[in-house]
Amino acid sequence: MSVNTGAEDADDIQNMSVNPENSELSTKLEALYRSINRRNFVHPDPLEFLYRYESLRDREIVGIVAASLAYGRVTQILNSVGKILSVMGPSPATFLEKADTGTLDHRFRGFKHRFAGGAHIRDLLMGVKAMIRHDGSLRQSFMKHFNASDPSVAPALDGFCRELCAMGDPGHLVPLPGRGSACKRINLFLRWMVRTDDVDPGGWAGIPPSSLIVPLDVHMHRIALHLGLTQRKSCSMATALEVTAGFARYAPADPVRYDFALTRLGIRDDLSITDFGL
Incomplete structure (x- = not known):
């Protein structure tokens, strides 16, 4: 395997939030981050759909759709997300502004992604539409529930x-935090929208990366x-919070910093955890 282990980019150095605590694991995690947290390692991942949209109003809609369907085989995920976005056209936000229940029901009739059908997509998008119409954006809807004094975004997840x-009824496309779910996909969505680096496009201001939770699967x-x-x-919210606290020992201002790089090790055949001595 050949990976880039050269010096960090200037913006990476500027944004680094790693605990100065000197530990072997910290060193290995940072080496992994510098090597793998790069755009050329993203494919295959539903995150890649977000790169197609410059407008934040489009990107947050694409993000919630892509994250909601991020379960099962990755090829099936990419195919399903691609089908939905092809229906929504070049501006998902404009499409959703004009769409009603009947339109969505017709356009997504026959859609299937494992346990999700067209009705689930219709109801998810109608929920998104209602939030945007009421609050102006999904970010503003989330911020109604977010309190900067909370130790994490966990309390805000339930209201959102x-x-x-x-x-x-979007079914299992939307998690139920009150039941102890780890909320992997919604936390993945938040990672995409809040963090900004070579991989995560960001755009949601006002939510510190330190409050994010590891998308646990x-x-x-x-x-x-x-x-x-x-x-x-178990893969519960309690476990997700414990794992996040574990990573926070090494990157307290950005505990999900290593999420993308670590998950590549199980997705790409050309990467292995042993390559980094972990």
Whole structure:
């Protein structure tokens, strides 16, 4: 395997928020970040759809759609997200402004992504439409529930997700934080929208990266167990918060800093955790 292990870019140095604590794991995580957290390692990932949209009003809609469908085989995810965005055209925000329930029901009839059908997509998008119409943007809707004094975005997730469900039943596309879900996909969406580096496009001001939660799924849970960041056996919100706290020991201002690079190790055949001595 050949990866770039050269000096960090100037903007990477400027944004670095790593704890000066000298530890072997910290050194290895930083080496992984510098090598893998790059645009050329993104494919295959639903995140790549966000790069197509310069307007934040479009990008946040694309982000919520892409993150909501981010489960199952990655090829199926990319295919499903691509189908939805092809229907929504060059500006998903403009499409959604003009669409009503009947339009969405017709345009997504027959859509299928594992357990999700066209009705789930319709109700998700109607929830998004209602939030934007009421608050001006998804960011503004989230900020209604966010309190900067909270240790993480966890308390804000419940209100935001409930609003997404207000216009129907998007099913499992929207998590239920009150039931202890790790909320992997909504936390993935927040990582994309809040952080700004070579991979995450950002755009949502007012939410510090320090408040983000690691998007915990089975793969990341396995990595966290391997790194000794948790001993919990379930992929719950409690586990996600514990894993986030573990990463915060090394990057307190940006605990999800290593999420993208670590998850590449289970997605790409040309990368292995042993390549970085982890």
